[in-house]
Amino acid sequence: MPRVAPPEVDRAAAARAAVAARQARAAVKKSVHDRTRSALDVVDAAWSASAAPAEASLRVRELLTSIPSLGPTRVARAMEQLGIAESKRVGGLGVRQRRRLREWLERRDNHGGEQQRARLVVLAGPTAVGKGTVSTYIRENYPDVHLSVSATTRSPRPGEVDGVNYFFVSDEQFDHLIETGQMLETATVHNAFRYGTPREPIEEALARGQSVLLEIDLQGARSVRKEMPEAVLVFLLPPTWDELVRRLIGRGTEDSVEQQRRLETAKVELAAQDEFDYRVVNHEVSQAAREVVDLMAIPKK
Numbered sequence: 464m465p466r467v468a469p470p471e472v473d474r475a476a477a478a479r480a481a482v483a484a485r486q487a488r489a490a491v492k493k494s495v496h497d498r499t500r501s502a503l504d505v506v507d508a509a510w511s512a513s514a515a516p517a518e519a520s521l522r523v524r525e526l527l528t529s530i531p532s533l534g535p536t537r538v539a540r541a542m543e544q545l546g547i548a549e550s551k552r553v554g555g556l557g558v559r560q561r562r563r564l565r566e567w568l569e570r571r572d573n574h575g576g577e578q579q580r581a582r583l584v585v586l587a588g589p590t591a592v593g594k595g596t597v598s599t600y601i602r603e604n605y606p607d608v609h610l611s612v613s614a615t616t617r618s619p620r621p622g623e624v625d626g627v628n629y630f631f632v633s634d635e636q637f638d639h640l641i642e643t644g645q646m647l648e649t650a651t652v653h654n655a656f657r658y659g660t661p662r663e664p665i666e667e668a669l670a671r672g673q674s675v676l677l678e679i680d681l682q683g684a685r686s687v688r689k690e691m692p693e694a695v696l697v698f699l700l701p702p703t704w705d706e707l708v709r710r711l712i713g714r715g716t717e718d719s720v721e722q723q724r725r726l727e728t729a730k731v732e733l734a735a736q737d738e739f740d741y742r743v744v745n746h747e748v749s750q751a752a753r754e755v756v757d758l759m760a761i762p763k764k
């Protein structure tokens with residue numbers, strides 16, 4: 464192969480080009496930031512008692528596409544995730560829609576207008592610490608997070624819905640899911656029933672850029688770490704041991720034998736908290752949920 468002489472490098476020109484590129488990137492970032500802040504102002508203004516008709520009647524779709532980094536496809540997807548109809552006007556948003564839109568805009572702004580990298584976050588912790596409660600809060604208030612729905616061989620509790628809380632399956636169906644490679648991890652929890660995380664919905668959500676939350680036990684968290692080392696492991700802690708016992712007994716879904724069994728497992732699980740990347744104390748549900756969601760945005764330790 465003939466040797467090609469390296470081109471003469473004009474170092475000064477290269478440095479000038481790099482500075483110009485940096486300045487251009489900073490300008491775009493600033494304009495995204497400014498437009499995001501003014502979008503937030505419009506959302507707030509449309510809700511104030513003295514709202515100008517122009518702000519209230521603006522369509523959410525138009526408001527979002529006014530932000531330079533958001534094209535029509537991204538806007539359509541975001542609105543779907545936020546549960547806001549395509550034709551909705553800013554003044555016509557419901558309380559929860561408005562809160563979700565504000566939080567979404569704030570999160571984008573905190574990340575320089577960039578869509579944050581999709582992350583797989585595993586939430587584990589002792590029984591009755593509030594994993595299910597925090598996950599439900601996230602499902603209802605952060606629709607851009609995909610919540611994994613586990614399969615289990617236990618029976619539904621009153622109010623639990625198949626396909627929403629769990630996929631309630633028989634032992635034979637659970638075996639089939641394992642044999643056909645459909646599970647990312649499985650475990651027998653509290654020496655009682657089998658639980659497992661279906662693999663495909665997680666892979667699909669991550670591929671479309673959606674962060675995923677798994678609410679699973681310690682064994683499951685360890686298995687996920689082996690399979691997907693990029694996963695972020697979060698341990699949910701109770702404010703105190705006595706509060707944990709109060710929550711378990713207060714929930715009233717287990718008899719006293721099962722409560723004792725779960726508290727024994729809880730001691731083992733609490734001893735493993737140092738294996739996790741982050742710890743979040745569940746004093747208050749909305750605060751704990753926000754801390755968990757915020758962890759989806761920061762680089763893994």
Ligand SMILES: Nc1ncnc2c1ncn2[C@@H]1O[C@H](COP(=O)(O)OP(=O)(O)OP(=O)(O)O)[C@@H](O)[C@H]1O
Binds near residue numbers: 590592711714748
């Ligand atoms: N921050 C909180 N403050 C007070 N009570 C809470 C809080 N979080 C959850 N709870 C209550 O504690 C109880 C246990 O919560 P939850 O069922 O969500 O726990 P869990 O960790 O999912 O339990 P398990 O692992 O046994 O399924 C529920 O009655 C719930 O309402």
Ligand SMILES: Nc1nc2c(ncn2[C@@H]2O[C@H](COP(=O)(O)O)[C@@H](O)[C@H]2O)c(=O)[nH]1
Binds near residue numbers: 650679682
């Ligand atoms: N390893 C897994 N553990 C899971 C999964 N889904 C739920 N769980 C954990 O099971 C216990 C009991 O749950 P409950 O709803 O019967 O009270 C709890 O610690 C859950 O976190 C899973 O897919 N894999």
